[in-house]
Amino acid sequence: MDHLVELLLELGLLTVGLGVLGAIAGRFSISAIPLYLLAGLAFGEGGIYELHSSAEFIEIGAEIGVILLLFVLGLEYSPPELMSTMRTSWKSAIVDVVSNAGPGVAVALLMGWGPVAAMVLGGVTYVSSSGIIAKMLSDLNWLGNRETPTVLAILVAEDLIMALYLPILTTVLAGVAFSQAAWGLGFAALAISVAFIIASRGGQWLGHWLDSPSDEVLLLKVLGIILVVSGLAEQIHVSAAVGAFFVGMALSGEVSQTTERVVEPLKYLFAAFFFVNFGLQTDPSQLPPVLLIAFALAIVSMATKFGTGWWAAKQSKLGFSAKLRAGLVLLPRGEFSIVIAGLAVSAGVVPELAPLAAAYVLIMAAAGPLLVRLADPIAKRRIKRLRAARRQARQDSAVV
Amino acid sequence: MDVERTELPGIGVRFEMETKRGVRMGVVAHREGRRDLVVYDPDDPDTTLECIVLDSDEASSIGELLGGARIVEKLNRLHHEIDNLVSRKLTVAGNSPYAGKTLGDTKARTRTGASVVAVIHDDVVSTQPAPTTVLNPGDRLVTIGTDESVNAVDRILHGSK
Numbered sequence: 159m160d161h162l163v164e165l166l167l168e169l170g171l172l173t174v175g176l177g178v179l180g181a182i183a184g185r186f187s188i189s190a191i192p193l194y195l196l197a198g199l200a201f202g203e204g205g206i207y208e209l210h211s212s213a214e215f216i217e218i219g220a221e222i223g224v225i226l227l228l229f230v231l232g233l234e235y236s237p238p239e240l241m242s243t244m245r246t247s248w249k250s251a252i253v254d255v256v257s258n259a260g261p262g263v264a265v266a267l268l269m270g271w272g273p274v275a276a277m278v279l280g281g282v283t284y285v286s287s288s289g290i291i292a293k294m295l296s297d298l299n300w301l302g303n304r305e306t307p308t309v310l311a312i313l314v315a316e317d318l319i320m321a322l323y324l325p326i327l328t329t330v331l332a333g334v335a336f337s338q339a340a341w342g343l344g345f346a347a348l349a350i351s352v353a354f355i356i357a358s359r360g361g362q363w364l365g366h367w368l369d370s371p372s373d374e375v376l377l378l379k380v381l382g383i384i385l386v387v388s389g390l391a392e393q394i395h396v397s398a399a400v401g402a403f404f405v406g407m408a409l410s411g412e413v414s415q416t417t418e419r420v421v422e423p424l425k426y427l428f429a430a431f432f433f434v435n436f437g438l439q440t441d442p443s444q445l446p447p448v449l450l451i452a453f454a455l456a457i458v459s460m461a462t463k464f465g466t467g468w469w470a471a472k473q474s475k476l477g478f479s480a481k482l483r484a485g486l487v488l489l490p491r492g493e494f495s496i497v498i499a500g501l502a503v504s505a506g507v508v509p510e511l512a513p514l515a516a517a518y519v520l521i522m523a524a525a526g527p528l529l530v531r532l533a534d535p536i537a538k539r540r541i542k543r544l545r546a547a548r549r550q551a552r553q554d555s556a557v558v
Numbered sequence: 559m560d561v562e563r564t565e566l567p568g569i570g571v572r573f574e575m576e577t578k579r580g581v582r583m584g585v586v587a588h589r590e591g592r593r594d595l596v597v598y599d600p601d602d603p604d605t606t607l608e609c610i611v612l613d614s615d616e617a618s619s620i621g622e623l624l625g626g627a628r629i630v631e632k633l634n635r636l637h638h639e640i641d642n643l644v645s646r647k648l649t650v651a652g653n654s655p656y657a658g659k660t661l662g663d664t665k666a667r668t669r670t671g672a673s674v675v676a677v678i679h680d681d682v683v684s685t686q687p688a689p690t691t692v693l694n695p696g697d698r699l700v701t702i703g704t705d706e707s708v709n710a711v712d713r714i715l716h717g718s719k
Contacts, residue, residue: 302596
């Protein structure tokens with residue numbers, strides 16, 4: 159077959175397949191991320207059919223995908239929101255880090271994979287998927303609930319911590335030495351301050367420059383800036399994705415909303431490629447040996463995340479049903495975990511990391527949205543029981 | 559009515575309120591214009607019982623209906639009051655006894671019941687004139703009241719009373 163024909167057919171069929179998978183995910187109200195990963199596993203090395211011509215394109219697409227994914231995540235919150243959230247909920251943030259990075263770190267150390275792998279796996283189990291969770295809150299009509307601000311505060315804190323963690327991780331991975339971490343930390347602090355200054359002071363100027371007569375012009379300008387900053391970030395061994403994350407943080411206000419609207423379709427396409435590519439890089443035959451660890455890790459980190467949500471809601475003096483929902487809604491891990499694992503894989507840390515992360519995210523991204531549906535029935539049953547008990551008590555006292 | 563405002567980072571703002579009849583409700587205002595109208599469970603104030611998702615057009619239509627009723631009421635009330643009201647511009651003539659005096663000197667309101675709601679001086683309109691406002695020849699006074707009372711003010715300005 160002609161190379162171009164094969165490329166177009168492979169890409170076309172893959173993309174249509176992803177569309178169908180997305181529809182299936184929507185039908186069962188789970189996240190599409192695990193299905194994209196499975197698609198990647200099926201078409202990679204050791205899968206049912208190996209992509210020939212399009213593999214290279216998908217790999218580049220995946221790079222752009224992770225850049226856009228993190229850029230949009232950075233857009234989500236404005237610096238004032240980040241700061242005020244950290245002021246009010248730093249306690250939950252600390253509880254969150256300690257209890258949820260713990261299982262990942264412990265497993266990596268127990269397996270004897272060393273401190274760098276522990277740092278990676280800790281990140282994978284720590285960070286909840288703000289994408290999946292925001293969608294769940296909206297789909298379940300939970301945005302009005304009293305615990306939602308508490309849940310969102312945890313997600314905001316996680317994003318801010320990611321902004322610190324990712325540059326440090328990438329420098330450690332690049333140098334594979336902890337002496338490098340200081341440089342990463344310095345860079346992170348610098349980048350966050352620059353992003354904050356631009357967002358609060360230069361927003362006007364940046365907005366003015368980006369204020370374009372058409373979406374076309376805006377898209378080209380924004381995408382250009384993101385790619386340039388990402389390239390520079392990659393050059394100084396802070397990954398491209400992290401650079402894009404900071405560009406997203408620096409944009410705020412009116413500009414960030416129009417930008418998000420324009421960039422979103424591109425993000426959908428390339429982020430799907432990113433998840434597929436992660437699956438492509440993973441050999442399915444490596445999955446069975448790590449499945450048991452992945453399950454154990456999933457169960458433990460579900461428990462710790464549930465505890466975190468419960469504790470945070472309790473701090474906000476909320477009732478039983480709100481605590482239950484806050485605990486369950488935080489469970490899914492998704493895009494960030496795959497980003498972290500992807501960074502580690504390309505840096506060539508322990509080979510087991512990729513299949514373990516893939517299996518873990520498969521479980522968490524699929525189970526989270528399903529488990530969350532338990533919240534309402536449990537809460538309703540409890541209220542019924544309490545009412546019955548109250549009635550019983552009234553009858554008893556009436557008899558006496 | 560007390561409205562409680564809560565920031566929802568990354569999403570928008572939530573407003574919560576309670577009606578006089580004890581229904582807790584709220585509005586989630588999304589950044590991109592979507593509005594969720596939320597009613598809370600009376601048994602469990604943390605939980606949403608009902609959530610109506612509206613896009614920005616729907617939200618503003620409903621807002622017009624809710625607020626519109628009050629506007630219609632107000633208009634009707636005004637209309638009743640306006641039925642026998644007139645508003646006229648009365649000119650301060652050069653030979654008026656009140657040219658160069660203040661508005662308070664005319665005692666127009668006490669004597670007639672009509673109100674001077676604005677003074678037009680050199681095409682500049684100053685609303686809510688104070689009793690200390692000085693009247694110059696050629697100024698026009700926007701006066702509201704019954705036909706009778708406005709005519710009375712006109713007569714006062716001409717010094718024919």
